[in-house]
Amino acid sequence: MNAVLLFAGQGAQKVGMGKDLAESYPTVRALFDQADATLGYSLSSIMFEGPMEELTKTSRCQPALYAHGLAILEVLKSKVPALNITATAGLSLGEFTAHAAAGTFDFATGLNLVFQRGSFMEEACENTKGAMLALLGGEESAIRELAKECDVDVANLNAPGQIVLSGSAEGIADAAAKAKDKDKGIKRAIPLPVAGAYHSRLMKSAQDKLAAVLASAPIQSPRVPVVCNFEARTVSTPEEIRTTLTSQVTGSVRWVESMQHLIAAGHTTFIELGPDATLAGLMGKIDKSVKVISIKDAASLDAAVTALTAG
Structure with a gap:
């Protein structure tokens, strides 16, 4: 089974995200424990219990969505060993999760990147x-x-x-x-009920700080194609990955063109990993001919496994 992975962006977060998965799967609990240890605070508690005000903070929701998407992927791969991931993409913050899923950097490296990205953006919101x-x-x-x-x-x-x-x-x-x-x-x-002007020139200070962090981060060529938001095309070298992830902070998220790029390449099955089905809804407006399976919790994971292994 060939499929493209799609990862959620900021705004998809929900109190309780990942809790049933952590209770059902030791691998998920272990990944969340690793996130808590890496960050030095209990991200999982904020994900599971809230409050929503805390989870919605940019410095909290970005690592939360990143960890949640990759936790679902861990279980999905174990349950559907025949799954062949042909490409990845993510909306804004989700592009970092897409890169981690494609092997551009390891879980801890990506987690630190999104935590710092979220903190820099939060600071920019407070100053503008x-x-x-x-x-x-x-x-x-x-x-x-x-x-x-x-x-x-x-x-x-x-x-x-x-x-x-x-x-x-x-x-x-x-x-x-x-x-x-x-x-x-x-x-x-x-x-929109947001803290500031994301993907605008008001995020320039966050962009500059993230550029410095990305410059020293261990980044390698991904194992599968990753489509970047900023240029709506596949990126493959560490240099262009650093450049496009930096430019994305103040640049436009070209999601329609990104999805059209993947569809034009012949991809017809997409799996959305995130706490809601926003990306499936957007795809319905972009191209109704392709299939999107959304996985947000243990129940939808089971349904997805059934759909992906049927026949």
């Missing part, structure tokens, strides 16, 4: 007054024009008709007001 706005409907060209007009950045191209803007609180408020102009074709403008 940023916001994000999801726009539903409207052509990409019209939304890019709106972003330019309001001096904000295009953060995410998640699906056809779903684009996110990011930037100063004033610029985003201006964009929300101007989005009501019927000529722009935007159906809804939804302010």
Whole structure:
């Protein structure tokens, strides 16, 4: 069975994530114990018990999502030994999980990277007054024009008709007001409940700090193709991996093009590993012809194993 692995981005976190998996599988418990020991605090307790306010902190949810995705993968590989992973990708933070799954770096290296990335981004949020706005409907060209007009950045191209803007609180408020102009074709403008302006120029300080950390991190060529968000293409050398993971902090997440790149290469089965089914929902808007299996907990893992081993 050939499949592409997809990993969740920030916003997918949920209190209780991974708890039933840790109770059911000693390998998952061991991985979470390793995460706790590596970080020097009980990440697993925050994942299992919350509170949500703590889990939602950028410095907490990024390592939590990373550990959760890789824990599911460990069990999946043991239960479906015939699974052939043909490529990986992840939304924003999930790109780091995708790299770990592809062997670009080991679990502990990636965990430290995402913890530092989250901490740098949290610090940048505290030092700037940023916001994000999801726009539903409207052509990409019209939304890019709106972003330019309001001096904000295009953060995410998640699906056809779903684009996110990011930037100063004033610029985003201006964009929300101007989005009501019927000529722009935007159906809804939804302010996002986030701490700051991710994937915008306001994250420049975080980008610079992460670049320094990535420069000394042990990184090797992945065993399978990994598609990067920033350029929506496969990256393979340590140099381009460092560059694209750095650029991604302030650059756009080109998710639609990333998925189209994989589909054009002939991939038809995708497995989403994360606490919700957001990526499956986006894929339904990008290309309904491909199959996405979402695994978020022990029950959906069992269902996925049945689906992947049937026939």
